[in-house]
Every structure is written in structure tokens, then in C-alpha cells.
Amino acid sequence: MTFPSSVLDLLDEGRVDVRGLIKSAFGTGTYGFIKAQTPLAWGGLTYQPGGVIKVSDLDGSMGTSAQQFTVELAESPDDGLTPDVLKTIEMEDYRDRPVTIYDAHFHPDTGELLHVEPLRRGYVDQLRHEEDSGEGYKLIADCETRALDYTRTNGRKRTMADQARRSPGDDFYINAATTGREEILWGRNR
Incomplete structure (x- = not known):
């Protein structure tokens, strides 16, 4: 206090x-x-x-x-x-x-x-x-x-549609659906 x-x-x-x-x-x-x-x-x-x-x-x-x-x-x-x-x-x-x-x-x-x-x-x-x-x-x-x-559970999905519903015009997740995966090799080259 x-x-x-x-x-x-x-x-x-x-x-x-x-x-x-x-x-x-x-x-x-x-x-x-x-x-x-x-x-x-x-x-x-x-x-x-x-x-x-x-x-x-x-x-x-x-x-x-x-x-x-x-x-x-x-x-x-x-x-x-x-x-x-x-x-x-x-x-x-x-x-x-x-x-x-x-x-x-x-x-x-x-x-x-x-x-x-x-x-x-x-x-x-x-x-x-x-x-x-x-x-x-x-x-x-x-x-x-x-x-x-x-x-309590949170029903949010981390997508553009979900973000637009909460904050119209916020493009934070614009690339989330198109981002691919990249393999990173650690240590010696194979």
C-alpha cells in the first residue's frame, strides 16, 4: 500500500x-x-x-x-x-x-x-x-x-483475423501464416 x-x-x-x-x-x-x-x-x-x-x-x-x-x-x-x-x-x-x-x-x-x-x-x-x-x-x-x-482459458488464436477483431489495423501477424521453417545446424557441418 x-x-x-x-x-x-x-x-x-x-x-x-x-x-x-x-x-x-x-x-x-x-x-x-x-x-x-x-x-x-x-x-x-x-x-x-x-x-x-x-x-x-x-x-x-x-x-x-x-x-x-x-x-x-x-x-x-x-x-x-x-x-x-x-x-x-x-x-x-x-x-x-x-x-x-x-x-x-x-x-x-x-x-x-x-x-x-x-x-x-x-x-x-x-x-x-x-x-x-x-x-x-x-x-x-x-x-x-x-x-x-x-x-480461465484464453480462446485467442494468434492470427491476423483474431488480431483485427481486437485491434483493427494492427498488422502484427501479417506474415505469421506465410513464415516457413528454417533448419539450423549446430556443431559440425554434415
Whole structure:
């Protein structure tokens, strides 16, 4: 993580105000929630107060295996997040859609946004709905990190037609089909 000096100074003093952001890019639109009382406009998206938001521990790991994490959004009738509203997510195209968890650092005195740091990027795997006696209705998104991309196959072919489809006018593979093979002899001449 790379923090600006203004955030580092406040962290050293123990005075920085950190709030969590969650951005979900579903098929019908991009939605943002902030763990705060007021909305935040950042990066072209307005993050709405999301009631009680919980993110599971974000374990770090080496290697290429995907790690799992969960995002919980509890009902908050004061913010308009009733169980009926939370159930409407089933109408969204959410499977394998990106979700990003951020920490937003604010100045404790002025409330100015100083820095936003992405903590975890992943994909929504499945959604669960739970009724909890203490917290009420909860929507739980089971997510997997972007390490899933390492297991996906690439259907590209290294041909002119494939390259033209991705980048019209790029002639990188123009001679690929006509190039022959050349035998190179090493060592003594035969």
C-alpha cells in the first residue's frame, strides 16, 4: 500500500478517519455503498450509506489460488434498505460480476477525503439471504478474489483475423501464416 504523506502523518498520530467502501459492477449498473451516515461522490460514482455493512477477514496469500471473502449488508429501514429492497438484488445480473472493497481515509477535523486504497478485488459468486434475530434481515454475498482469472482459458488464436477483431489495423501477424521453417545446424557441418 502506498499512502500520501498527509495520511501517513495522521496514521502516526492515530487520528485518521477510515470508512469502508464497496463497489459492485452488476450487469444493470454500478452500485456503491459507504459505511457512513452521508453519501460520498468519488470516482464517478456516488456511494450511498449502506446501513450495517460487514466484510469478512481479507486474508493475504501467495500463489494463484482464489481466496474467498463475504460481504454482508443488513437491513436498515431508516436508509430505505428494507428486506423487500434487499431481495430485489435477485433481479440483477450479479454472478461473476466485479466487487471491490476500499478503505477511504478522511481528515478527522475537516472531513476532507484524503486517499482511497483498494483492499480486495473479486467476483460475486453467490448470494444468500438470512434472517437474524439480532440484526434482522441480511444479504450475504460470497465472493472470490480475482485470482480466478488464472484458471480461465484464453480462446485467442494468434492470427491476423483474431488480431483485427481486437485491434483493427494492427498488422502484427501479417506474415505469421506465410513464415516457413528454417533448419539450423549446430556443431559440425554434415
